[in-house]
Amino acid sequence: MNAVEQIQNEVKQALHAAVLKTGLADEQDLPEIMLEAPKNKANGDYATNIAMQLTKLAKKPPRAIAEEILAQLDTAGTSIESVDIAGPGFMNIVLKKDYLGDVVKxxxxxxxxxxxxxxxxxxxxQIEFxxxxxxxDLHLGHARGASLGDALSNILDFAGYDVxxxxxxxxxxxxxxxxARSVEARYFQQLGLDKDMPEDGYQGPDVIEIAKQLVEEHGDKFVHVSDEERYDFFRQYGLEVELGKLKQDLADFRVPFDVWFSETTLYEDGKIATALNKLRENGHVYEEDGATWFRSTDFGDDKxxxxxxxDGSYTYLTPDIAYHEDKLRRGFDTLINIWGADHHGYIPRMKAAIQALGYDRDTLEVEVAQMVQLxxxxxKFKMSKRTGKAVTLRELVELVGLDATRYFFAMRSGDSQMDFDLDLAVSKSNENPVYYAQYAHARISSILRAAGDQGFAASTxxxxxxxxxxxxxLLKKIGDFPQLVGDAARLRAPHRITTYIQELAAAFHSFYNAEKVLDPENRELTEARIALITAARTTIANALKLIGVNAPERM
RNA sequence: GUCUCAGUAGCUCAGGGGAUAGAGCAACAGCCUCCUAAGCUGUAGGUCGCAGGUUCGAUUCCUGCCUGGGACGCCA
Structure with missing residues (x-):
């Protein structure tokens, strides 16, 4: 438990005891004591609305209740300095200032x-994204999903989940x-032979690149082999190249994965048949119009x-059900999927499937990443100049820079549609919020270098x-961090970290302009301030790391 | 039509049953003989989409409506 939580518990316990002593409520119907940090600091370090919550029970006006609680409040041995009654019945609590020193330590x-x-x-x-x-190539939407998924994973891990x-x-x-068929067509075309692209073929330059590579490595060898042999080889080859690029792009975007799960293995290991059988045994499958159906309407689906x-083949859903069953068998307490907004409508059937397999449907949480518009x-900025297609993740990062891209995605809640302002993201100026936080870190680093040169060291x-x-x-803001990480994790809300980073950086910049850190005339205060800004720097760096943004020592 | 996400300052967005609703950008006025001005300080800017309901109290919760995005395939 950190310093701040400890204080909060102490205050809550004192209030809890005081309320019981008033006799206005007993242990059973006493609501949990809520502490909030008032926006206006004139209203104390913490405020509680317990008196207002008790109006119904006590049948008295809130301010009178607050008076009674206050009369019973024993602050001895706590960090409570004073308590005021204010407004409609808030109890504003002012703390002794020294507790904040523990934050630095x-x-x-x-x-x-x-x-x-x-x-x-x-x-x-388990978090799949x-x-x-x-x-x-990965495009804009994937970039947002990758950013959200990575940040959320980091946050969950930091908050003590096994991710x-x-x-x-x-x-x-x-x-x-x-x-495979597209590669095949491009391969033949590279060799000057006639071959039509499949109807839904991939027209992108990457497939032509793959075909060129094949010709370089194997010449016209595959013109002369059986259709089946050629298909199998091209399929495998194309997959390896495309997957290799995905892995590289994600690694470069600072988005690591623990497991790369191949759909093909579901077929090879018979897991699809197993899942289908289980659904059948549980009585949720029927035959109609020559097809096999899942009665998902039994579990709240539309149809x-x-x-x-x-034609005997599976729909997309079938292996996906098997995949989710496999996840569930691996013993996760919670599955989080991050999906694009276009897959939103798919949630009820997946949850239905999980329920039909005999699991709790709420084991699966789907976080939807809404659309991004450049x-x-x-x-509106839509087309890539290079390909005429949607802007890819790689192009976005080249254009905007890695830190700014990650920061911009992390600024916004995933479930609101996002307008990504390229001009702002690209600008290397004070207009750009990403530099605000990084600058705070660099500025502190700079002071610490100077401190070292002048023979100062941090001291608590x-x-x-x-x-x-x-x-x-600044101390209060730093102290908020652990609880904030917990909130962001619980609410699956990575953008809260970014909002916090802005506030923390603001608290530092404001402090910086008000007070000089290095003062040869006052060694004790200087070394305490060095400890303070060191703590601020650590906190900024830790928070930035959660959202995948670097904390530079110099700018 | 059904489902879903959103509607908060000029713009992009946070917030959230309670006290005077916040930030960034844009606007305006100040601040570098001093640890990085990618900074700070201040001013201005809002019937929190609309109408009902629940509540001591709603911008926040509920219902309906309006507006915008997305989804509603034996596609993946």
Whole structure:
């Protein structure tokens, strides 16, 4: 438990005891004491609305209740300095200032681990994201999904969950057949032979690249082999190249995965048949119009879904059900999928399937990443100049820069549609929010270098000297971090970290302009301030790391 | 038509049953003989889409409506 939580518990317990002593409520119907940090600091360090919550029970006006609680409140041995009654019945609590010194000590001793908690109690969470088909480049939407998924994974891990990150490779469906046939057509065309692209073929330059490579490595060898042999080889070859690019792009985007799960293995290991049988045994499958159906309407879906088409092949859903069963068998407590908005309607049938297999439907959580729209010069920016197609992740990063791209995606809640302002993201100026946070880190680093040169070192011995308004605000902000990570994890809300980073950086910049850190005339205060800004730097760095953004020492 | 996400400052978005609704950008006025001005300070800007309901209290929760995005295949 960190310093801030400890204080909060202490205050809550004191209030809890005081309320019981008033006799206005007993243990059973006493609501949980809520503490909030008032926006206006004139209203104390914390405020509680307990008196207002008790109006119904006590049948008295809230301010009178607050008076009674206050009369019973024993602050001895706590960090409570004073308590006021204000407004409609808030109790505003002012704390003794020295407790904040512990924040600095905690951060300095924990370092890179500051903010890490055991909130998640080692709950096993699997998080599946991106999972783009290995048939072309990752585009804008995938970039957002990758960014959200990676940040959320980092946050969950930091908050004490046991996280496994997974990418589902759709390497078995029709789209792969299409890829193979497209490669084949381009291969023949490279050799000057006539071959039509398949109807839904992949027209992109990457497929032509693959064909060129094949000709370089194998010449016209595959013109002369059997159709089957050629198909198998091209399929495998095309997949390897495309998947290799996906892995590289994601690694370059600072998005690692623990598991790359191949759809093909579901066929090879008989897991699809197993899942189908289980659904059958549980009585959720029927035959109609020559197809095999899943009665998903029994579990809240709009309509029943086809599992096996009348041509004998599976729909997309079928292996996906098997995949999710496989995940569930692996013993995760929670499965989180991050899907694009275009797959939104798919949620009820997947949850239905999980329920039909005999699991709790709420084991699966789907986080939807809403659409991203690029804007440039105030207008929608759609097409890549290079390919005329949608802008790829790689192009976006080349254009905007890695840190800015990650930061911009992390700024926004995943479930709101996003306008990505290219001009703002590209600008290397004070207009760009990403530099605001990085600059705070660089600025602190710079002071620390100067401190070293002048023979100063961080010391927590006199942190009680940190009492100015700006120092207190910075300390409080730093102290908020562990709880904030927990909130972001619980709410699956990575953007809360980014909002926090802005606030923390603001608290530092404001402090910087108000107080001079290095003062040869006052060694004790200087070394306490060095400890303070070191703690601030650590916190900024830890927070930036969660969203995949670098913390530079110089800018 | 059904489902879903959103509607908050000029723009892009946070927030969220409670006190005077926030940030960034844009606008305006100030601040570098001083640790990085990619910074700070201040001013201005809002019937929190509309109408009902629940509540001591709603911008927040519920219902309906309006507007915009997305989804509604034996596609993947």
């Amino acid at each position: 905690t951060v300095l001793s924990q370092g890179e681990a500051y903010g890490r908690t055991d909130t998640g109690a080692n709950e096993k969470i 991106v999972s783009a088909n290995p048939t072309g 496994s990150r997974e990418y589902y490779i759709n390497d078995a469906g029709k789209q792969v057949e299409n890829l 029943d879904r086809v599992l096996i088409k009348n 804007y440039k010069d105030g207008e 011995e006199h942190v009680d000297l940190l009492t100015s308004e700006k120092e207190i605000e």
